[in-house]
Amino acid sequence: MKRSDPTNHAVAARHLHAERIPAEAMLRYMPSAHRALAPRPGLRDVVLQLFSHRSIAEPILVPAVAEPLLVMVLAGAATVEERDLGGEWAATEVEVGDFYLTNSAQPYEMRWQTRGGDTFEVMHLYLAHSLIDQAARDVLGAQADSVNFRDVSGGRDSLVRVLLEQLRVELVEAREPSPLFVRGLAQALSVHLVRTYRDPLSTTRRANSLQAYKLRRVIDLMHERLAADFCLADLAETAQLSEYHFSRLFKRATGASPSQYFIRLRMARARQLLLDTDRSVIDIGMEVGYSSPSHFSQVFRREVGMTPSAYRSPERA
Known part of the structure; x- marks a missing residue:
């Protein structure tokens, strides 16, 4: 372009x-x-x-x-x-x-x-x-x-x-x-x-960014652990780097910190489940790592611009 x-x-x-x-x-x-x-x-x-x-x-x-x-x-x-x-x-x-x-x-x-x-x-x-x-x-x-x-x-x-x-x-x-x-x-x-x-x-x-094969390993691990707590140490270990150097190189490769990228993967999965399934908002929030419905709704609104319920049914929001 x-x-x-x-x-x-x-x-x-x-x-x-x-x-x-x-x-x-x-x-x-x-x-x-x-x-x-x-x-x-x-x-x-x-x-x-x-x-x-x-x-x-x-x-x-x-x-x-x-x-x-x-x-x-x-x-x-x-x-x-x-x-x-x-x-x-x-x-x-x-x-x-x-x-x-x-x-x-x-x-x-x-x-x-x-x-x-x-x-x-x-x-x-x-x-x-x-x-x-x-x-x-x-x-x-x-x-x-x-x-x-x-x-x-x-x-x-x-x-x-x-x-x-x-x-x-x-x-x-x-x-x-x-x-x-x-x-x-x-x-x-x-x-x-x-x-x-x-x-x-x-x-x-x-x-000077994270090597492609290491980036893919880290992102695959993020996908596998969307329901788990974010753990920088585990991601850095997967990339065979210290936490400091891993965080710096990951952001150079993607433009986002590891924790920011992880949240966005969670929200992408939540959006897909909201649109393609009839599961409750509470269940979807738990699948992507949020045991508190209010916390899930707060993060979703911050990242997506609307609540999970409004995203699923905008005509009723």
Whole structure:
């Protein structure tokens, strides 16, 4: 996504957030109907989200995400405008099959106007750093540095389109998605992105941050222990680092402290359970580690912007 440099530093200072959010947290920033797939064992390297967008005149602030993000138009067409904070708007006409690629470390603003209909539908796909790092080593050699990607707005690439569509079909339509097939498609897509869209001038995305395989181990452990108390010592031990160095490197890799990231994983799981099950708010709170309903509601409201009950049934809130 090509954007102008920010020119209004007062606006940038007021809105800029240094933290990068995990992929699952993007749902609360998109003012659109959405569908998030339930997490499945073996499929954590790929996160897929589906959105149905109506026209939006007021800009929304899109935060930087920890993982590279691909967006493809599935249905409809729109004029999409983007800008850096305080910068000039840049418009792109998009239709079915067009895609966006962003690896931005900074938040930015978007707005859009649909064409020829009330809505247009898009899919978001996030690729884990472990996949990108593996692809970089395959393409560039075993000693390759971490890579960054060029921003692409409204791009057209037949291979990207085919691979994204196959991932959507497997993850959304297959009764039992195959982790092996999904990972193979994601690996092929990662290799193509490194070959075609790597930014040769930017190799400092995660310099001096936690190594990808250690980051994945830590995040997997967080997922396994959502109902348990947060334990920095256990996470640091998994990464084979002191607590101080682990915390510092983890935040460099993700933009969030380990405890902040853990809370966001809990809230992502809670949102999924609230939307996809009829379980009580109390039960859901206990599953993600909150024995006190009031504490769960307080944290959920702080992170999501509304109470668990309102999130589940906004029309009755």
